[in-house]
Amino acid sequence: MRDFSQDHHWLSINTATVRKSRGADLPLPQIIEACARRGIRAISPWRDQVAAAGLNEVSRLVRSHGLALSGYCRGGMFTATDEAGLKLARDDNRRAVDEAKELNALCLVLVVGALPGALAGKAAHKNLALSRSQVTDGIADLLEYAKQADMPLAIEPLHPMYAADRACINTMEQALDVCDQLDPSKSGALGVAVDVYHVWWDPKLQAQIARAGRSRLLAFHVCDWLTPTNDLLNDRGMMGDGVIDIPQIRGWVEAQGFAGFSEVEIFSTGHWWQRDAGEVLDTCIARHRSAV
Amino acid sequence: MRDFSQDHHWLSINTATVRKSRGADLPLPQIIEACARRGIRAISPWRDQVAAAGLNEVSRLVRSHGLALSGYCRGGMFTATDEAGLKLARDDNRRAVDEAKELNALCLVLVVGALPGALAGKAAHKNLALSRSQVTDGIADLLEYAKQADMPLAIEPLHPMYAADRACINTMEQALDVCDQLDPSKSGALGVAVDVYHVWWDPKLQAQIARAGRSRLLAFHVCDWLTPTNDLLNDRGMMGDGVIDIPQIRGWVEAQGFAGFSEVEIFSTGHWWQRDAGEVLDTCIARHRSAV
Numbered sequence: 001m002r003d004f005s006q007d008h009h010w011l012s013i014n015t016a017t018v019r020k021s022r023g024a025d026l027p028l029p030q031i032i033e034a035c036a037r038r039g040i041r042a043i044s045p046w047r048d049q050v051a052a053a054g055l056n057e058v059s060r061l062v063r064s065h066g067l068a069l070s071g072y073c074r075g076g077m078f079t080a081t082d083e084a085g086l087k088l089a090r091d092d093n094r095r096a097v098d099e100a101k102e103l104n105a106l107c108l109v110l111v112v113g114a115l116p117g118a119l120a121g122k123a124a125h126k127n128l129a130l131s132r133s134q135v136t137d138g139i140a141d142l143l144e145y146a147k148q149a150d151m152p153l154a155i156e157p158l159h160p161m162y163a164a165d166r167a168c169i170n171t172m173e174q175a176l177d178v179c180d181q182l183d184p185s186k187s188g189a190l191g192v193a194v195d196v197y198h199v200w201w202d203p204k205l206q207a208q209i210a211r212a213g214r215s216r217l218l219a220f221h222v223c224d225w226l227t228p229t230n231d232l233l234n235d236r237g238m239m240g241d242g243v244i245d246i247p248q249i250r251g252w253v254e255a256q257g258f259a260g261f262s263e264v265e266i267f268s269t270g271h272w273w274q275r276d277a278g279e280v281l282d283t284c285i286a287r288h289r290s291a292v
Numbered sequence: 293m294r295d296f297s298q299d300h301h302w303l304s305i306n307t308a309t310v311r312k313s314r315g316a317d318l319p320l321p322q323i324i325e326a327c328a329r330r331g332i333r334a335i336s337p338w339r340d341q342v343a344a345a346g347l348n349e350v351s352r353l354v355r356s357h358g359l360a361l362s363g364y365c366r367g368g369m370f371t372a373t374d375e376a377g378l379k380l381a382r383d384d385n386r387r388a389v390d391e392a393k394e395l396n397a398l399c400l401v402l403v404v405g406a407l408p409g410a411l412a413g414k415a416a417h418k419n420l421a422l423s424r425s426q427v428t429d430g431i432a433d434l435l436e437y438a439k440q441a442d443m444p445l446a447i448e449p450l451h452p453m454y455a456a457d458r459a460c461i462n463t464m465e466q467a468l469d470v471c472d473q474l475d476p477s478k479s480g481a482l483g484v485a486v487d488v489y490h491v492w493w494d495p496k497l498q499a500q501i502a503r504a505g506r507s508r509l510l511a512f513h514v515c516d517w518l519t520p521t522n523d524l525l526n527d528r529g530m531m532g533d534g535v536i537d538i539p540q541i542r543g544w545v546e547a548q549g550f551a552g553f554s555e556v557e558i559f560s561t562g563h564w565w566q567r568d569a570g571e572v573l574d575t576c577i578a579r580h581r582s583a584v
Contacts, residue, residue, distance in 0.1 A: 118535060227407075229453070232521055
């Protein structure tokens with residue numbers, strides 16, 4: 001297992017982590033500057049942040065600072081109530097692949113979607129099996145396009161508490177079943193993003209990480225699970241402040257040969273988004289060394 | 293599948309559902325009277341409510357009204373940081389079996405516990421595997437005692453969002469692995485409580501219900517998953533108000549021969565605990581007929 005205690009060579013910052021500074025929106029160019037200033041070598045930006053700053057400008061900044069993208073957030077949301085909705089999702093995902101390519105991302109992260117309408121508060125139906133089928137079809141379609149672009153797709157299994165509204169792929173096992181179905185040769189074009197926040201509880205985690213193997217472990221995300229957790233979405237903890245044995249999980253991932261970035265992704269309305277972004281980044285660097 | 297639309301013959305009320313009426317504590321004897329008055333044939337009371345009213349008094353009331361107990365809530369919380377703590381849990385669980393026996397409960401429901409201290413906000417360690425091992429040992433010990441008392445133990449897999457602080461058994465598969473280990477003959481002394489709130493998201497749910505079979509399906513709990521869910525513990529929905537396809541899951545359970553009560557268990561600080569308990573019970577009856 002790599003020694004992270006001496007530097008932050010393998011740290012990546014998911015830019016949602018400093019989406020806000022002292023409660024105010026922080027534009028992506030400023031996030032990039034703040035990361036570069038600290039010798040952070042990689043980021044993972046969100047599409048809305050990129051769109052707000054302009055893809056060309058972000059691409060220029062990323063290149064001029066020599067930043068890697070540990071991933072691009074995000075594709076997915078494949079489910080819909082009709083064919084027109086499915087086509088909209090298909091087209092939008094292709095654009096996400098194009099953007100990821102322009103930014104030279106190591107993978108496009110997929111948050112696959114769940115019951116249509118649920119995120120807005122009113123699910124159109126309760127047929128989770130139908131959503132799962134649409135998701136598999138959506139990934140299959142996108143995979144063909146992404147292969148042409150040489151952009152790996154990383155399915156991110158989300159915590160089961162998001163099964164209704166954000167992602168109906170909720171375990172590593174389920175994600176890997178989809179990988180087996182759509183990419184049986186383990187070409188490297190389709191894999192998983194392992195986010196400790198989503199999977200830490202899973203009694204089969206170690207075994208499924210081993211099953212994934214190096215070719216399907218495309219990204220590794222960290223933060224921590226707080227007790228209590230006061231919000232289902234935006235109360236993630238800084239590494240070391242919660243109950244997840246992050247080094248153990250990193251050890252399992254690295255035992256398979258994963259040697260990429262450890263990406264910090266924290267949504268925290270009440271705490272970290274209220275702090276100064278520079279302080280948050282400094283804390284990420286410190287905790288990357290001490291708690292990851 | 294049984295027809296619930298014509299009556300509430302198979303309705304049970306978990307007494308936490310009306311623990312409060314208009315925001316004020318409602319004592320168990322009043323809950324029992326309110327249920328009996330509506331022709332509700334079964335309840336599942338909590339130990340703290342029983343203790344407050346007195347076991348003998350509750351036993352007398354239950355018998356005089358001819359009420360069944362679809363379960364007794366709850367044993368478990370097997371984990372601890374030292375031998376003294378483990379022994380306390382062991383002894384307390386034996387008392388829970390005795391109480392369940394006195395009340396003629398159909399099973400003792402087990403919420404197995406997780407990381408010691410986490411429920412109070414400060415986990416003593418992050419070793420989930422250790423907690424899981426303590427849980428298996430705790431159930432094994434209790435099972436011997438419960439068999440003597442002829443009191444079935446129902447492991448309730450809790451939603452993964454409770455893995456840190458309430459229960460480290462989080463899927464049907466995991467619960468059934470413990471059952472296979474401790475009661476390979478499927479004697480009926482050890483099984484599971486299927487609560488749709490905890491397991492509805494699981495892609496392996498139907499298969500694991502089939503694996504459980506009649507001898508291990510000891511209880512069936514219902515409520516609903518709301519979108520959004522505003523609190524991890526106390527924002528459960530009334531059946532029909534959320535996204536869970538409850539009839540589908542009940543169908544899977546009954547296909548295995550389960551023919552017991554459908555127990556309504558709703559924790560709802562913001563909504564149902566603010567309403568009049570009589571109105572809540574009437575709503576449970578109506579939704580039992582229309583949405584379960």
